Amino acid sequence: MKRRKRTEILIQGDGSLAKALAASITQKYECREVSVPEQGMIMVKMRESAKNSLFYMGEVLITEAKVEISGKIGTGLLVGMDEQRATHLAIIDAAYKAQLPEAVDWEHQLLEEEKKIRMAKVQQQAELFETKVSFETMEV
Amino acid sequence: MGYVPVKGGTQAIEASIKRLTYERLKGEEILEINTILATMGSMIDQVMSESSLYSPELAALAIKQGEGSLEEAVFLMRAHRSTLPRHYYSETVEAETMLVERRISASFKDIPGGQLLGATYDYTHRLLDFGLLEESMETNRRWLEDYKDNFSAIQGSKEVVYFPKVVDYLREEGLFETYKPDNTAPTDVTKKSLQFPTTRSARLQVMTRGQTGAVTSFGYASLRGYGQVHPTVGEVRVGKIPIYTIHPNEVNQEPEDQFYIGEIRITEVESFVPVTVKNDNNKDELEFEIGYGACYGQNETKAIAMSILDQCLEHPNTDFPTHDEEFVLLHIDSVESTGFISHLKLPHYVTFQSKLDSIRQVKKEVQEVEN
Numbered sequence: 001m002k003r004r005k006r007t008e009i010l011i012q013g014d015g016s017l018a019k020a021l022a023a024s025i026t027q028k029y030e031c032r033e034v035s036v037p038e039q040g041m042i043m044v045k046m047r048e049s050a051k052n053s054l055f056y057m058g059e060v061l062i063t064e065a066k067v068e069i070s071g072k073i074g075t076g077l078l079v080g081m082d083e084q085r086a087t088h089l090a091i092i093d094a095a096y097k098a099q100l101p102e103a104v105d106w107e108h109q110l111l112e113e114e115k116k117i118r119m120a121k122v123q124q125q126a127e128l129f130e131t132k133v134s135f136e137t138m139e140v
Numbered sequence: 141m142g143y144v145p146v147k148g149g150t151q152a153i154e155a156s157i158k159r160l161t162y163e164r165l166k167g168e169e170i171l172e173i174n175t176i177l178a179t180m181g182s183m184i185d186q187v188m189s190e191s192s193l194y195s196p197e198l199a200a201l202a203i204k205q206g207e208g209s210l211e212e213a214v215f216l217m218r219a220h221r222s223t224l225p226r227h228y229y230s231e232t233v234e235a236e237t238m239l240v241e242r243r244i245s246a247s248f249k250d251i252p253g254g255q256l257l258g259a260t261y262d263y264t265h266r267l268l269d270f271g272l273l274e275e276s277m278e279t280n281r282r283w284l285e286d287y288k289d290n291f292s293a294i295q296g297s298k299e300v301v302y303f304p305k306v307v308d309y310l311r312e313e314g315l316f317e318t319y320k321p322d323n324t325a326p327t328d329v330t331k332k333s334l335q336f337p338t339t340r341s342a343r344l345q346v347m348t349r350g351q352t353g354a355v356t357s358f359g360y361a362s363l364r365g366y367g368q369v370h371p372t373v374g375e376v377r378v379g380k381i382p383i384y385t386i387h388p389n390e391v392n393q394e395p396e397d398q399f400y401i402g403e404i405r406i407t408e409v410e411s412f413v414p415v416t417v418k419n420d421n422n423k424d425e426l427e428f429e430i431g432y433g434a435c436y437g438q439n440e441t442k443a444i445a446m447s448i449l450d451q452c453l454e455h456p457n458t459d460f461p462t463h464d465e466e467f468v469l470l471h472i473d474s475v476e477s478t479g480f481i482s483h484l485k486l487p488h489y490v491t492f493q494s495k496l497d498s499i500r501q502v503k504k505e506v507q508e509v510e511n
Contacts, residue, residue: 042227042228043328046232047233047234049410054322054341056326056341058189060193060195060404061193061197061198078401079383079402128256
């Protein structure tokens with residue numbers, strides 16, 4: 001699974017899957033911390049819809065972790081202050097880069113998690129739709 | 141008269157800082173960060189927006205440390221921001237990717253996708269709720285359970301719904317001009333000081349991080365006649381937008397290799413402003429333009445005011461202060477304005493003494509002439 005989809009699932013989920021997948025790697029392979037997880041910022045570039053041009057909305061606090069497994073450096077990045085999850089994401093990133101056999105087996109678990117995330121979002125949206133306005137035209 | 145260096149007050153300053161701590165602690169109550177996060181959402185949104193740093197946790201800490209003073213909290217956040225590395229820029233965020241929590245239009249009742257009120261104070265009675273004086277966790281839990289029970293039978297659609305923009309529907313009808321995507325790299329006012337005339341991107345960046353009160357007041361001033369923009373709100377939307385980025389050192393990256401890093405909650409506004417333009421036959425014709433506003437968190441008043449000021453500044457006019465970009469952009473920043481006003485409290489002994497000397501001299505000369 002490519003990184004974009006994989007990180008969507010691992011970050012939108014509750015974190016337990018990222019933890020479990022990372023643990024399955026660190027139990028078997030040597031994992032070296034390239035740099036301690038640190039907080040930093042990302043500048044958000046946004047398209048405004050009046051003239052369709054770009055502007056900088058502002059900075060967002062992120063946590064970044066870097067680890068090395070089998071000679072490949074993995075990066076974990078996420079919004080907020082969560083060093084543990086950033087490290088888990090870095091380990092998973094490195095596992096994919098190093099093409100470890102475990103990563104191939106993760107596909108099913110990730111797709112199941114994606115389904116759960118989608119169901120939760122759909123349910124939240126259905127609850128929110130209770131506030132949808134139903135206009136009635138009045139006779140005068 | 142030359143400057144006279146003076147020193148002193150170190151002990152008094154130390155005692156003053158201790159006194160500040162005493163004032164915070166003397167009530168013997170501790171406000172937990174989680175309590176601020178859970179119950180002071182609007183305040184957190186305002187601090188994040190004005191400090192231009194999205195982090196609810198840090199904003200809550202800044203609010204606690206600043207004892208609820210928003211100017212102090214924003215100052216703390218900006219100071220902290222300057223200590224953090226910035227290794228990444230996001231991929232362009234397109235607002236259509238927003239997972240909408242609230243979305244209304246004051247221009248049309250029937251907008252594609254419908255009007256979604258979400259959570260808003262707009263329809264509440266502004267009466268103090270004395271029940272909150274005796275709020276209990278047990279009652280709140282029961283309320284939450286009842287609320288959730290109402291939804292147990294609700295069946296959602298199978299897929300998550302993303303809302304189209306109201307303006308897209310009007311553009312399809314040819315009522316609004318369609319602009320091709322302009323991918324010119326934006327100006328970053330955190331890297332380079334404002335230069336006048338500015339760029340559109342610099343204006344939007346300064347306004348989105350502007351002080352809520354200042355942006356609102358200038359927008360209001362425009363409506364009251366100190367400007368020429370009176371819009372109809374086309375769309376206000378509040379929701380979460382996903383952020384993606386690429387690794388700065390990896391080469392040959394496909395879009396599928398991007399990192400998803402999470403989402404942030406923002407407010408976005410498009411205001412429709414009627415303008416008179418000349419048509420091909422040199423006759424006056426009415427057209428609509430769009431004023432754009434967006435900010436971190438849910439702060440609809442600020443975003444609407446920003447959309448008014450955006451439109452004002454797109455049409456410079458020295459007759460109106462709200463159409464003067466130097467006037468608007470140089471006075472809406474929280475740290476700059478509160479900092480400059482605050483500095484008046486600092487010792488100005490020499491400058492004031494010099495003014496006194498001048499007045500004494502003038503009075504003496506006048507007296508001599510009169511005598």
